[in-house]
Each structure stands twice: as C-alpha cells, then as structure tokens.
Amino acid sequence: MKHLNKLFAAACLFVGLSAQAQDSNNPWAIAFGTNAVDTRVSAATKFEDQISQYFNVEDNWNILPSISYINVSRHVGSGFSVGVTGSINKIKRFVNTRTTIPGEYVVTNPGDLSYYAADGTIKYSLGTAFGWKWFDPSVHVGGGYVWLEDANTGIVEGGLGVTFWFTEMVGLSLQSTYKQSFDERLERGMANNVPSHMQHFAGLTFKFGGKDTDGDGIYDKDDACPEVAGLKQFNGCPDTDGDGIVDGSDSCPEVAGLAEFQGCPDTDGDGIADKDDACPEVAGPKSLNGCPDADGDGVADKDDKCPDVKGPKENGGCPWPDTDGDGVLDKDDKCPDVKGTVANNGCPEITEEHIMKLNAYAKTILFNSGKATFQQQTYPVLQSIVGILKEYPSSRFTIEGHTDSDGKDAMNQKLSEDRAAAVKNYLVENGIAFDRLSSIGYGETKPIDTNKTKKGKANNRRVEVKLVK
Template sequence: MKHLNKLFIAALMFAGVTSQAQDSNNPWAVSFGANAVDTKISMSGNDKLVFKELLNAQDNWNMIPSVSSLTVSRYVGDNFSFGLTGSVNKISKMIDKVPMTSSTYVVSNPGDLSYYAIDGTIKYSFQDMLKSKWLDPSAHVGGGYTFFGDASAGTVNGGLGLTFWLTEHVGISLQSSLKYSFDDERTPDADVPTVMQHFAGLTFKFGGKDTDGDGVYDKDDACPETPGLKEFMGCPDTDGDKIADKDDSCPEVFGLAEFNGCPDTDGDGIVDNEDACPEVKGTKIMKGCPDADGDGVADKDDNCPEVKGPKANAGCPWPDTDGDGVADKDDQCPTVAGTVANNGCPEVSEEAINKLNSYAKTILFNSGKSSFQKQTMPVLQAITAILKEYPSANFMIEGHTDSQGSDSLNQKLSEDRAAAVKTYLVENGIDAARLTSAGFGESKPIDSNKTSKGRANNRRVEVKLVK
C-alpha cells in the first residue's frame, strides 16, 4: 500500500505549474497541482552537480498535501511559451553528505522551513515534431527567486516536462526542474541550496475564439462568421460536392472538383454554365457544341452543317461564278476565269503586251502637238479593249520623240503625248489608279535619228506592264 501511495502521489504531482503545447488558437494556459522539492543534489568541487537518488521520494522529497503550485503562461509563437510559476512547500527533509565520506548521506529536519518560489520559464514544445495530438514533451529554461526559511536567493532553472492532452483544452502535466543556486552553503535559514523541484497537475488551455461556433477557431476559420466544416477550414459546402462554397463556382449545384464545383451534364469537358449546348456533347473550340463538318461553325449556327464553309458565310461555301478557284468575294474578276496568284483575274500574257505595243506604235499625233490624228482613234479603242480584259493589271504609258528640236521641248512633248493617251483611256473606262504616264523625250531612241524612217520609229508610245 505504501508503494501504491508513492506512485499515486508521483502521478498526481508531475503536472504542476507548466502550460505546455499551447498554440496560437488557445494562447493562454493555467496549470495547478502539487510540487515536491528534493534537496539531495549538491555542489562538489569546481561547481559540478552531483545527482543522487533523485526519485527516492521516501528519503528526499518534501511535499505538502494540497494544491501547492500555480502557473499562468502564454504562447508566443514557434512552439515557444512564457510562463510565470508560484509554488509553496515545507522543507522537513534536508539531505546532507556525511563529512569525510564520499557517498554517505544523512536526512535531517531543518525545522520545517517554509519554501516559497516565483519562477519565470521559457518552454519549447516538441509536440509538432512528434506530430502527436496527445503526447507533448518539452524543455524549459528560466530563472526565479526562492525563499528558503529565512534565507532567499535567485536561481537559474532548467529541465524537462511531459503533458498528456486528454482533450484539446485539458491535459495532465509532469515536469522536473533543476533550480541552481549560487549560494554554495546549505545552512538552514542562512542559505538557499540547489534543489530539484518536481511538479504534477492539470493544465487548462483557453483564449481561442470561435464566432460561428463550428469548432474551427476564428484564426484558422476561412469563414469565421458562417458555420462550416473543419475539413474546409470552417467554410460551408451547401451542395455537398466536397468543395467549400468559397471555392465553388456553383455553390448550390452539385459539381466536379475539376470544374471548381460546377456540373458538366453532357460530359464534354465544358461546364454547363459555359457550354452553349449543355446537353449535347461538343468540342471546346465550339464552346461545347458539335461541328459535324469541321468548318469551325457550330451546327446550331451552320446553314450548311454537312458541308464545310466559312463562318462569314454562315458555314456555307462561297460561290465562285467563273470557276477559277477564287471565291467571288475575293475575285477581282468574278466573271472572268483567272489565277489565284492574280486575285482571280487573268494574267497579262506576253502576247497581249506585244499586241498593245504594236498598236501603241501606230498612234499618230498632230505634228509638234499632243493631239491625236483622226485616223488613230480605232487604235486607241483597240488598246482600251485589251486593257479591259485585264482589270487588275497596272500599266505605264511612255512617250518618246526623235532628236529634232531642243531637248526641253522634246521632253515636254513626250510627257504631254503619254498623258494624252492616259487621259483617253481613263475617259473610256480604264481605272485611273491602274495607269501612270511618263515622258522620256529623245533619251531612249530605238533607231537612228539620221534618217526619216529612223526618226519616225523613235517617235512612239509604249505600254508596259507594271508588276
């Protein structure tokens, strides 16, 4: 029975005045319980500590049968907490070494000395490291002031603790602290010896705030004013699709995680609220609608759903009147077959250029003037007809003279004659934007200016294709 009492007292005792495993949710803690003071620890040569029979409660420990310690502490972050402990006791067992011996100790009563201590402690919890919800070992350091009978002195403290958390807020705490005194003597009422102090008791954490009462503290509650679920950091999941409403794009309709909580009725990978055809499987590029002919126009908008056609023509192919492979809308010559390279118009052949210049060389002007002789009108009409066959081609009208007369007069005459031909062509239906004119005077002869025949050849108009 005596041994059972010892074990019961030790189990009760080891929870004293510590408040371990506090956290930012419940930053405050209060601990109360019993404490025992063990005086069988002394200094011996060169300030080395000698520990002897630390757990021999029958011989070493001083205890009183009541709550004898109280701690208030606060979590300060990163697994650290700071606490202030007050404890009381009565010293009726003083352990001293017998002089002239190395291991013989004697127990004496120094006179039921009163013991009071106030200690500040910085503790570090290893609970996070263990990833345990109930087992919480810790280490602590600190200092305090002890009244030992009529004597008093400061101490430097350090030790270990262990808390078993029964609930989130309540735990059984055990702690042992070495209280190192700089007083090297052990005379009752005159000195404060170095001792071991053990604590056992209950710890209560508090201070956490849960405004909406959903069991998730406001600090960790993503929706602190709306009751929710712990798995969603305190936020609700109205449609039950396992996606919190705050992250659910469709919070009132059961949906899929891959679509942020929205449904995809037709299973085409496009959520219903973005699917233009939510009940018919389609493609993403068509915003969820089908495109049977693959022309990029959804069937619902395609006037020719089985035949490829451009969107601009409601999914139907463009007409090509002349059948040259160039749609009428892009064909500059929609009724005349041409080439794609020439925008649907026929290419100007070398034969056509030769014919133009053959006609151009026969254009006759009144002597020294830019006016046409009457008999040249059929020639100009023939040139006009050829140009109309090539409505997308551009041409240069060049004027040339022989060497009779001054250079300046010849230059101006050649320019005027080329311009006269251009004017005639424009007046007879040729787009002015397709024509340019220039005069070169006598600078580009094609024959000798020493004979009348040569000079007649040099007086000419040429038509050139502008590429």
C-alpha cells in the first residue's frame, strides 16, 4: 500500500511540471484516490430502498483509507475518452440475504475479504458538450473483472461522475459506478460468489501529454511556428520589432510600423508608407504620392505654375481667367469678351423689351403679294432684327410664318413656310449663325384677328420671332 502512495506522490510531481492542460492539447489523464465498495445495492428489492441507503456510509460502505485506485485515460475527441482503472479494497461490511425473514438482510464482517477490480470504460464529458470550464459532469459505461477473495467474475458497469477543475490541469473527481455481476446468485454466502455492487471513487485527476517544442506556452499542434518562440495572439509566431504584426506578414520586420502599411513606418504621418512616399519627410496627400500642395489645388508644388494660388490641373495649377468678369470662366464662356449670365453660358440674356421689339419689327415685314420675296421698304426692318440678334449671340430663335384665310389651305401653308424660311435665310446671310435659327409655317391656322375685314386679314398676315428656351 505504501508503494502506491509513493507512486501517487511521484505522479503528482511529474504532472505538476506539465504545461497548461485542455483535453485536446493534453489528451492523457491520470487519477489517484480512494474507493468504497457497497454490496447493499443487490440486496435491496425496491428502488427507493437502494436510493435511501446510497449514503449509508457507516453501515454499508467498505472504504480503504489510502490510495486504493489508479485510472489512466485518453481523450479521443468530441468529449469522449477511454480509460482503464485498477482498484483494491477490503470487504468488512458484507450484506447477507440468508436470514429467516424474507426480504431482510444483515450486514456482517466476513473477515476482511480481499477485493480487486480491473475496469475498462468509455466516458462522455457533459462539461465539454456545454462548454463548462470548471464543472465537468460525465457519464460512463464499460466492463471488467472483479476478484473477491476466492471468487471472481466478469461485470458490466455504468455510472455517473463529476470533476471540479481547480486549474486547467488539476481537478477533484467523484464517481459512482454500478457493477452488474455475472456470478450473482439468489442466495449469497459470505465469499462464495461476487454480488452486484456499487463502487465509489474520490481522487485527484491530472491531465498531461501536450508538446510545446519552443516553450512559448502554445502547443505544437496549435503553433504556426513550433520551432520558434512566439506570441499567443500570433499562434506562436514571433514579432521581432514588437509592432503587433507577425514577422511573416511584416514587410519591415526589423522596424516598427503600422498594420495598415504591413508593418512599415510612416515618418511624416501622411498616411503613406515611407517606401511609397515621394516626400517621406514632409506630409502630403496620397493623390500626390505624399508630396505637399501649398495652395491645396490638387497640384503638387513642384508641378504647380502658381503654387500659391489655387488652380486646376488642366491649367497647370493656375486659375482660369474670366476676361469679361461675368463669373463664367473663359473656357466655359461662349461670349468671353461680353458680360453675360451663368445661366446663359456667359452670354447676355435677351430681355423682354427686345423680344417685344423683335416682334414689332417682324410684324412690319412686307412681302410681295402671294410671294416669299420682300418689298423694298422691308430691308431696313430686317437689318434692325439682325442688329438685335447679334447682341445675344447664344440665344436661339424660331421664325414663324402666318397667312390670312384667302385662298386654298395648302397654298397658304406653303406660302407661310416659304416666307418664314426667307426671313431665316436673310438673317443667316447677314451674319446670324445658322444653328441659332429655325423656321416654321402655320398657314392660316393661328389667326390673331378676324379674317372678315381687311384690317383683320392684314394683322393675320405676319411673321413672328420666338425665343427658344
């Protein structure tokens, strides 16, 4: 017995020197402790009697007050482990059913019967399934062999247990196992057979078996750099310059830098790594490869023809001129030498007064009867119209022709179109851009006066100038 105690102490020392433990990292476990054998369970005929007598330690339990069991197990994955257990005991309390009263039993001392057991079990950890750290209940099933003095038999078993983990590698284990004997008889004597019984275990469990080659506290199976000591946050790989970026991903492993630059520095703090910065000592925008832009116009000072005045890149960093001062830059101003409005692309907008004047002139345009040719006194009027249109070089106009109701509709329609076209052609010939003008004839369809009087017909025979907006 004292040899078992020495073995237990040596195992504690060995396991105490092991690294941190988790089932997947330290797959092996060894447990030592004491056990108790209770033969009362096979004598009780009622389930409630078995339960009520479960904790009757003084009357029914056989406890060996020493290291009386050893268990070795291995984690195999997903909360399962397999193990073997060897235990010894002395049976001083034996439940005997050979009484005069059916169903009664007596507890006797059979004379310190020797008890030996060897068990193989499969255990499932509920703590692993639920992610519990320190509280680890479990269930187990298995089989084995029991020697009780001169008797022996095979058994099947099952039970419950719980381990309270003090640390990741050391825990207190409690377990109760029911062992169903293959040699149980209806009436037992003291030592002529092996009855079904309960066996209880209490002891310390230690886990071990993990390998950490580089000694960095990270097991080799989880260590991305198992031969070189590193940091947990980098799965065991080193960070030489201490910038928080693992050497394998650090473009500048010897110089501390920033994660956004793959571990390289940014001396001037402009957001551009020194290796990519055309001006690494002076802050500048990314768009200019880290070089400064004094006037903030997006053109690097070295390329800016006007470094102190904002201007577009297209003009070498200098501002565009506005010759006529109308707020429309010359490059966009269709009338760069004449002040206009932004809405009219830098050209002056025609006024309502001039529109009225245009139409007053247009109504005095006289054509030869039934023709699209002008009477001689009309040319000064046409020249006045030309003069007004030239004042507004960006404005567009439509020339409309109208007739009275005399004659056939088709003839009037054609005549109105021809007369409007004649006015348009004259204006183009006298300097008005072709694309600024269009013409259309409406015949007699849009009268502005009655066609029953001579004066009314004269009013309906007209040309109108309309501004195209």
